[in-house]
Amino acid sequence: MSIKENLIVIKKTFSNTECLLVAVSKTKPIEDLKEAYDAGVRDFGENKVQELTDKYPQMPEDTRWHMIGHLQRNKVKYIAPFVHLIHGVDSFKLLKEINKQAKKAERTIDCLIQIHIAKEESKFGFDEKELDEMLSSEEINTLQNIKVIGLMGMATFTEKEEIIRNEFKGLKSLFDKLNTNKLPANFDLKEISMGMSGDYLIAQEEGSTMVRIGSAIFGGRS
Numbered sequence: 531m532s533i534k535e536n537l538i539v540i541k542k543t544f545s546n547t548e549c550l551l552v553a554v555s556k557t558k559p560i561e562d563l564k565e566a567y568d569a570g571v572r573d574f575g576e577n578k579v580q581e582l583t584d585k586y587p588q589m590p591e592d593t594r595w596h597m598i599g600h601l602q603r604n605k606v607k608y609i610a611p612f613v614h615l616i617h618g619v620d621s622f623k624l625l626k627e628i629n630k631q632a633k634k635a636e637r638t639i640d641c642l643i644q645i646h647i648a649k650e651e652s653k654f655g656f657d658e659k660e661l662d663e664m665l666s667s668e669e670i671n672t673l674q675n676i677k678v679i680g681l682m683g684m685a686t687f688t689e690k691e692e693i694i695r696n697e698f699k700g701l702k703s704l705f706d707k708l709n710t711n712k713l714p715a716n717f718d719l720k721e722i723s724m725g726m727s728g729d730y731l732i733a734q735e736e737g738s739t740m741v742r743i744g745s746a747i748f749g750g751r752s
Contacts, residue, residue: 533562534569536747546734552596554726554744556581560588562748567593573614575742579605586612598742600654603627611635617682617723617742620644620654622664625676632675640679642723645704647683647697655683658704670714680721680739681705685729694729698736705737 531539540551554575555563563574563585572592576582577599586595594614601616603624609616610631619625619641632639646655656664664670683701685694705722713719725733725741733741 533565533747536749537566537569537571540743540746543731544734545731546738549734549738550721550740552598552723552740552742553747554598554742555585555748556599556744558748560585563589566747575617575744579608582613583608596742606631607634610639611637613639615679616641618642618644618654619678620646620656622660622667622670625664625678626669626673629673629676638675638677640677642680642682642721643678644682644684645701647701648686649693650686665711665714665717670716673716676716678717678719680719680723681708682723684726685724685733691732695732695736698724698729698733698738702737 550573551571552573552575553566553571555566556577567590573594573596575596575598576585579601582595582597595612596615596617597609597613598617600618600620601624606627610628616628616639619628625641628639628641643661644655645661646657681701681704683697685697688694701724702722705719709719721739722737723740723742724738727743727746730741730743
């Protein structure tokens with residue numbers, strides 16, 4: 531099937547039509563991105579800074595670029611002028627660097643805090659204790675060029691639906707709990723980015739507002 535046909539099929543399966551589809555275009559040629567753009571996609575996710583900066587000038591101006599991979603602090607400066615949303619903010623040091631580079635670029639950058647919800651140690655993200663420490667620090671209030679608009683989490687890579695569902699439930703529960711507390715002025719939690727090609731339906735059932743889908747749109751990666 532074509533990319534357009536894949537998108538039609540995926541959209542029909544959405545249980546939440548308000549949920550944003552981010553097309554994960556990593557390793558894919560620019561022709562594939564343009565085909566998805568022509569089929570209505572505006573949000574594209576990349577996990578490598580080099581690839582993101584290469585593709586950015588080749589796509590229409592209204593393309594919204596999402597940095598979805600692990601972001602190294604020394605590379606923030608390359609995407610700060612144009613990135614739409616950074617999904618994987620997994621440390622306070624990274625958040626501070628994003629703020630610093632956003633200030634230089636004279637803009638505010640939207641971010642999601644990545645929470646470690648998976649059983650796998652290889653996944654990045656804050657645990658609840660680290661998150662509480664950041665939220666209660668004086669320094670968080672000085673970051674005026676970032677806006678934390680939600681949370682992001684990646685479930686364990688497993689066939690067991692119950693494990694995945696419980697991890698997503700945990701993230702939604704944390705999101706709801708945070709929203710009952712007084713948060714710093716630069717926090718406005720609206721989005722939960724969870725769910726990929728293999729588990730986006732479960733994620734939507736558990737409250738996801740944003741899913742990151744790659745192979746189901748573009749086919750497998752070589």
